[in-house]
Amino acid sequence: MTYQDSLTALADSTRRQIFEHIARAPSAVGPLADQLPVSRPAVSQHLKVLSDAGLLVVEQQGNRRIYAVDTNGLKELRQYLDTLWDDVLGAFADSFEKDD
Amino acid sequence: MTYQDSLTALADSTRRQIFEHIARAPSAVGPLADQLPVSRPAVSQHLKVLSDAGLLVVEQQGNRRIYAVDTNGLKELRQYLDTLWDDVLGAFADSFEKDD
DNA sequence: GCCTATCGTAAGTCATGACTTACCAAGATT
DNA sequence: AATCTTGGTAAGTCATGACTTACGATAGGC
Numbered sequence: 207m208t209y210q211d212s213l214t215a216l217a218d219s220t221r222r223q224i225f226e227h228i229a230r231a232p233s234a235v236g237p238l239a240d241q242l243p244v245s246r247p248a249v250s251q252h253l254k255v256l257s258d259a260g261l262l263v264v265e266q267q268g269n270r271r272i273y274a275v276d277t278n279g280l281k282e283l284r285q286y287l288d289t290l291w292d293d294v295l296g297a298f299a300d301s302f303e304k305d306d
Numbered sequence: 307m308t309y310q311d312s313l314t315a316l317a318d319s320t321r322r323q324i325f326e327h328i329a330r331a332p333s334a335v336g337p338l339a340d341q342l343p344v345s346r347p348a349v350s351q352h353l354k355v356l357s358d359a360g361l362l363v364v365e366q367q368g369n370r371r372i373y374a375v376d377t378n379g380l381k382e383l384r385q386y387l388d389t390l391w392d393d394v395l396g397a398f399a400d401s402f403e404k405d406d
Numbered sequence: 407g408c409c410t411a412t413c414g415t416a417a418g419t420c421a422t423g424a425c426t427t428a429c430c431a432a433g434a435t436t
Numbered sequence: 437a438a439t440c441t442t443g444g445t446a447a448g449t450c451a452t453g454a455c456t457t458a459c460g461a462t463a464g465g466c
Contacts, residue, residue, distance in 0.1 A: 210319070217317035218454075219310070229393040231400065235413060248455055250414055269412050269463045275394045284387050287380065293329040294375045300331065318424075335443055348425055350444055369433045369442050411464080419456080426449080434441070 209286040211259035212279050220244055221252045225261060225275070232265075232274035309386040311359035312379050320344055321352045325361060325375070332374035 216222050224238055235253065239246040253273055256262045260279035265272045316322050324338055335353065339346040353373055356362045360379035365372045 210322070213313065213322070214317040217314040220454080222310070222313070226390070226393070229390050229397065231397050236411085244454085245456065246413075247415080247457085251454080254414085271413070275397070277394060280387065280391060280394065284384070284391070287384050287387065290326070290329050291380060291384070293326070294377060294380065297329065297331050297375070320424080336441090344424085345426065346443070347427085347445080351424080354444085371443070407466105409464105409466085412462085414459105414461080416459080417457090420454090422451105422453085424449105424451085427447090429444105429446080431444085432442085435439080436437105 208260075209283045212261055212283045215256050215259040215261055216283075218252070220248070221256060224249060224252050225256060228262065228273050229275050232272050234270040234272055236270075238273075308360075309383045312361055312383045315356050315359040315361055316383075318352070320348070321356060324349060324352050325356060328362065328373050329375050332372050334370040334372055336370075338373075 216225060220242065223242060227233060227238060227241065235246060235249055238253075239249045242249060253262065257264065257273075257276075260276055260282070262273050262279075263276045265274065316325060320342065323342060327333060327338060327341065335346060335349055338353075339349045342349060353362065357364060357373075357376075360376055360382070362373050362379075363376045365374065
C-alpha cells in the first residue's frame with residue numbers, strides 16, 4: 207500500500223518483467239506465464255505481491271482475471287523519488303552556504 | 307550501475323534509511339551507524355551496495371569517508387519510472403481505440 | 407451433467423542476503 | 437613511535453522469499 211512495498215515489489219527481476227508486460231498491455235495470468243521462464247503459480251504469487259503493493263488492479267472477466275496497472279501506486283513511487291531528489295538539491299544548497 | 311541495482315538497493319528498509327540520511331546531508335560512516343539500530347559494519351556493507359548501484363559517491367577526507375548522493379543513479383531510476391508511466395498511458399490509449 | 411480451461415492456495419525446498427563478531431589497515435593525535 | 441579513531445573485509449548464522457509440484461475452486465463449452 208505504500209511506496210516501500212512498491213520498491214520491494216519492483217526489486218525482483220521476474221516481478222519487474224511482469225509489471226512491464228502489464229504496463230504495455232493489461233493481461234491475464236496464463237499469457238504472462240507463457241512469456242516468462244517461471245511456472246504459472248509463480249506468476250500468480252508475483253501478481254499478488256504487486257497487487258498488495260498497490261501497483262496492479264484486477265478485473266474479473268468470467269473465467270479469467272485481467273491485471274492492469276494501478277496508476278496510484280506508480281504515482282506514489284514517483285513522488286517518493288521526487289522528494290528524495292528535492293532533499294538532495296537542498297543538501298547541495300546547504301553545502302554551498304557552508305563553503306562561503 | 308543500472309536502475310535495476312538501484313531498485314534492489316532501495317528495496318531494503320535499512321538501506322533506504324541510510325540513503326535518506328545522506329540525501330538530506332552527506333555523512334561519514336560512524337554518524338550513520340549511530341542513528342541506526344544496526345552495527346557499523348552492516349552500514350559499511352549497505353554503503354557498498356548503494357555505491358555499486360550508482361546511488362552514492364565517496365570522498366576520502368583523511369581518516370574518514372564522506373558519502374554523498376550520486377545524482378546520476380537517482381536520475382536513471384526516475385527515468386525508468388517515467389518510461390513505465392508512459393507505457394501505461396500508451397496502453398490506456400490503445401484500450402480506448404479498441405473499445406470503439 | 408461432464409470435461410476443460412483458468413487461476414489461486416498450500417506445503418516444501420533452496421538460494422540469497424542482512425546481520426553479527428572478529429580482524430586488519432591506515433590516518434590522526436599526543 | 438605508541439595509541440586511538442575510522443572504517444572496510446572475512447566468516448558464519450539465520451530469516452526471508454522465489455520457486456516448484458500438488459491440489460481445489462469456479463466459469464465456459466459440448
